[in-house]
Amino acid sequence: MNRLLMCILVLCLPALTGMQTAPRGDTNARIKAVFIYNFTRYIEWPETARSGNFVINVFGSNTPLVSELNNLAKTKTVGTQKIEIRNTTSLDAIGNSHILFVCGDNTTPFADILNKVKGKNVLIVTERPGFARQGAAINFVVVQNKQKFELNKANAEKYNLSVSTTLVQLGIPVE
Amino acid sequence: MRALINIRILILLAAIWPGAAGVYAQSTVHINAAQLYLQQGNPDSAFVQIKKHFAQPGTSTDAVGYYIKGQIYKELYKKYSPTEPLTWYLDSAFVAQTQAQKYATDSSQQVNIRRAMLFIASKYYNSAAERLDTVNYEKAKQCYEKYRIISLQADPKVNLTQRDVEFWLALATVYEDLYNKNKENGEKYFIMTEQLLNKVLELDPNSYAARYRFSVLYWNKGVDVILSVPIDASIPEAEQKQDDALIWFRKALPHAELAFQLNPNRVETLIVLSGIYYSMNDFDKSKTFDEMRQELERKQGGGK
Numbered sequence: 001m002n003r004l005l006m007c008i009l010v011l012c013l014p015a016l017t018g019m020q021t022a023p024r025g026d027t028n029a030r031i032k033a034v035f036i037y038n039f040t041r042y043i044e045w046p047e048t049a050r051s052g053n054f055v056i057n058v059f060g061s062n063t064p065l066v067s068e069l070n071n072l073a074k075t076k077t078v079g080t081q082k083i084e085i086r087n088t089t090s091l092d093a094i095g096n097s098h099i100l101f102v103c104g105d106n107t108t109p110f111a112d113i114l115n116k117v118k119g120k121n122v123l124i125v126t127e128r129p130g131f132a133r134q135g136a137a138i139n140f141v142v143v144q145n146k147q148k149f150e151l152n153k154a155n156a157e158k159y160n161l162s163v164s165t166t167l168v169q170l171g172i173p174v175e
Numbered sequence: 176m177r178a179l180i181n182i183r184i185l186i187l188l189a190a191i192w193p194g195a196a197g198v199y200a201q202s203t204v205h206i207n208a209a210q211l212y213l214q215q216g217n218p219d220s221a222f223v224q225i226k227k228h229f230a231q232p233g234t235s236t237d238a239v240g241y242y243i244k245g246q247i248y249k250e251l252y253k254k255y256s257p258t259e260p261l262t263w264y265l266d267s268a269f270v271a272q273t274q275a276q277k278y279a280t281d282s283s284q285q286v287n288i289r290r291a292m293l294f295i296a297s298k299y300y301n302s303a304a305e306r307l308d309t310v311n312y313e314k315a316k317q318c319y320e321k322y323r324i325i326s327l328q329a330d331p332k333v334n335l336t337q338r339d340v341e342f343w344l345a346l347a348t349v350y351e352d353l354y355n356k357n358k359e360n361g362e363k364y365f366i367m368t369e370q371l372l373n374k375v376l377e378l379d380p381n382s383y384a385a386r387y388r389f390s391v392l393y394w395n396k397g398v399d400v401i402l403s404v405p406i407d408a409s410i411p412e413a414e415q416k417q418d419d420a421l422i423w424f425r426k427a428l429p430h431a432e433l434a435f436q437l438n439p440n441r442v443e444t445l446i447v448l449s450g451i452y453y454s455m456n457d458f459d460k461s462k463t464f465d466e467m468r469q470e471l472e473r474k475q476g477g478g479k
Contacts, residue, residue: 027401027420027454034404034413072406142456145424146417170410 026064031147033068040078042167049121053084060103102126132174150174218250238278245271260302292329312349347371383437390431397423
């Protein structure tokens, strides 16, 4: 009887169960972009850095973050400054940035990066353990599966940047 | 001439219905005519004859009559509504066969009745499969329910677990599609997807497909939470959304891990595991599963 039924059931249910439905969008990049935009609100650049475009420079390879930042630049400004997103792998191209995001896979010696931006008004943002102690003002870290950030206020002030107490309270303090 | 026709009918009837000719000698004229019309592909005239047959006294327990009546309804369905089973034709065919089953005494009769019921059931099943899309899924559910009822009537011992699992999984995919098409107002479809996948797991806790679909469903939900964070959200707001998303990622993970245990050779499971860990900011584990995926693709000949 079952064999008969199987013969009659000429149509099988659609083979839908193996389909892949990967989400679109990069979660980590979205959160980092939100944080970076917040940094522009809670950190004050000196008067000399408040003209022209506000340059956010991604140093290394992080396409999803660049994409998120480009979307940010389309609709947001920093004060009256338009946001300009740059993405480079050249050390020579990082000097004129307001925010320098150093990608985690960047192999350039950190000391060389610091030398390159010495004396400029650059907020250095990294995503490698220990970098907030080695010169970065902000270092992204993961705590209990959540994206957070370490803040070294003194490192920000070395570049003549003023950090609000609100941001200090929101970040993980590093000295 | 008429006698010749009747003899032909009796021979025919005896061939398809063992014992019928002898048992129903008292009122064979209309039933024989109905049978002949059926053979000639004229179910409308057969229908008139079967009505006349049942108008006669003493036919209310006539199993053969009900069987033929059921066959006539089946032919009417094929003639007038071959693509739409949710009409009275197939329902009436089933009712008639149920009556036939009730009054049939011969085991060979029961076999034929069961076969007729299973034919009707197959029509509903096939229609359910054809209608499993985001537009016609309600009809698919009705058809499948009728398939179940008729299958169980035909054979109360039949095990429909595998069929139920297949149908509910496919229906869950339809609900998920409906949810994905309208996430703002489609929360009920998300819940319906969850309910169906849970029903599948109650029947078969080792269903790879249910585990996999659950992992994708919850992973996507968590990703949606993160991607709903506006770019100008405050840091506390973004952190709250991360907490909310983590609840979904942590619900997705055990399903993905079980799916992987159940079937380690599925590339899509490794993609999901890598993705969930990435979304949980566990980049080392994400990378591990991504490397496993690449290795598997290479072994399976799909890698570049």
